[in-house]
Amino acid sequence: MKKIITLILVLTMAFPALFAEDSIELTVGTHNFLFVNSKGDDEAFSAISEIVKKTDIIGCQEMSWGKVRKLAKLTGYNYVKQFGWSPKILTKHKVVAVGFMRQGAKIELPNGKQVWIFNVHLPPAPYGPYEVNQISGIFGGKVFDSSSPDDVESLVERNRAKRIDCLEGRRLLKAIELASKDNIPMFITGDFNEPSHLDWTQAAVDAGNFPVVVKWPASVRMAELGFKDSFRVLNPDPVAVPGFTWSPFEKYQTNVNVKGETIPEPFDRIDFVYYKGDKVTPLETMILGPEGDSGSDIHIPDYSSDHRSVLTKFLLK
Numbered sequence: 001m002k003k004i005i006t007l008i009l010v011l012t013m014a015f016p017a018l019f020a021e022d023s024i025e026l027t028v029g030t031h032n033f034l035f036v037n038s039k040g041d042d043e044a045f046s047a048i049s050e051i052v053k054k055t056d057i058i059g060c061q062e063m064s065w066g067k068v069r070k071l072a073k074l075t076g077y078n079y080v081k082q083f084g085w086s087p088k089i090l091t092k093h094k095v096v097a098v099g100f101m102r103q104g105a106k107i108e109l110p111n112g113k114q115v116w117i118f119n120v121h122l123p124p125a126p127y128g129p130y131e132v133n134q135i136s137g138i139f140g141g142k143v144f145d146s147s148s149p150d151d152v153e154s155l156v157e158r159n160r161a162k163r164i165d166c167l168e169g170r171r172l173l174k175a176i177e178l179a180s181k182d183n184i185p186m187f188i189t190g191d192f193n194e195p196s197h198l199d200w201t202q203a204a205v206d207a208g209n210f211p212v213v214v215k216w217p218a219s220v221r222m223a224e225l226g227f228k229d230s231f232r233v234l235n236p237d238p239v240a241v242p243g244f245t246w247s248p249f250e251k252y253q254t255n256v257n258v259k260g261e262t263i264p265e266p267f268d269r270i271d272f273v274y275y276k277g278d279k280v281t282p283l284e285t286m287i288l289g290p291e292g293d294s295g296s297d298i299h300i301p302d303y304s305s306d307h308r309s310v311l312t313k314f315l316l317k
Contacts, residue, residue, distance in 0.1 A: 027054065027311055027312070028056065030119070031048060031058060032060070032062050032309075033060050034307070043302035046302055047300050047301065051288055058189070060087070061086050062191075063087075065088075079091075080104075083171065089119050093108060104116055114184050116179045117187045118176065118179075119188070120191075122162075122191070123162050125162070126158060128216065131158075134257045134259070135266075173225075186277065188273075192270055192271070195219070197216045198229055200214045226276050227275065231243050273285070284312070287309070288303070288310070293308075
């Protein structure tokens with residue numbers, strides 16, 4: 001009997017996938033750290049450490065190489081330095097490969113299953129909601145008439161050029177194409193700096209959330225590639241649950257339009273956790289933000305980012 005038990009233990013260690021459970025839960029998150037934090041360094045890292053430790057894998061944006069090393073040391077997580085200064089990936093699990101142009105990483109889970117995670121920080125300007133609301137400045141754009149189909153079409157084309165056809169967008173699409181050959185679950189996290197077409201619907205326009213229906217190109221492209229928006233899958237009504245991630249802080253509550261008028265800040269959902277895979281099911285999604293923030297499900301002391309964070313728990317069969 002002892003020999004049989006010993007043999008089983010040896011085989012389990014040598015071939016963990018053979019003895020893996022059929023399913024495993026996996027929490028994937030996205031968090032924009034904010035390059036220049038509104039809190040002191042210690043407080044900011046304390047807050048993000050708490051967020052990271054709620055996840056198995058998290059994509060971070062606006063995080064320098066030095067900061068991701070510090071965060072990895074604080075949490076005990078592994079990290080992947082992606083292309084460019086901003087996006088980074090952290091995980092409590094084993095990193096077994098890095099994707100094309102360091103756009104993502106292949107992660108091995110405790111039961112031997114593997115997944116791909118991609119993380120992006122797409123260009124912030126021009127920012128579509130500012131264009132629609134005629135907010136000027138470096139993130140704004142041309143004068144916009146929401147009743148003009150030509151203006152709406154031009155808006156979509158400008159955003160496609162800046163986020164899908166741009167260098168970051170092309171790298172992401174190529175990395176996804178190459179990783180798809182593995183036929184394993186894939187996740188995409190990030191600050192897309194663009195809303196979702198799943199939110200800017202006619203129902204949302206009728207409710208006064210947005211001035212016009214827009215087929216935002218980045219979210220449309222994700223859908224075309226077979227990726228699902230985990231937050232909107234679990235909260236299909238954008239009027240009942242808008243899920244805004246920009247922005248939780250009072251200093252972003254107002255803005256100025258091209259006429260010099262002070263107007264309410266156009267809040268929106270621009271941070272996403274996408275997923276793809278026949279055996280992947282989202283179980284729960286949560287928005288994280290500062291204490292006292294009515295737009296957050298979970299409140300984090302000393303939260304310092306200008307974006308709310310998003311975490312989704314999945315079941316992988």
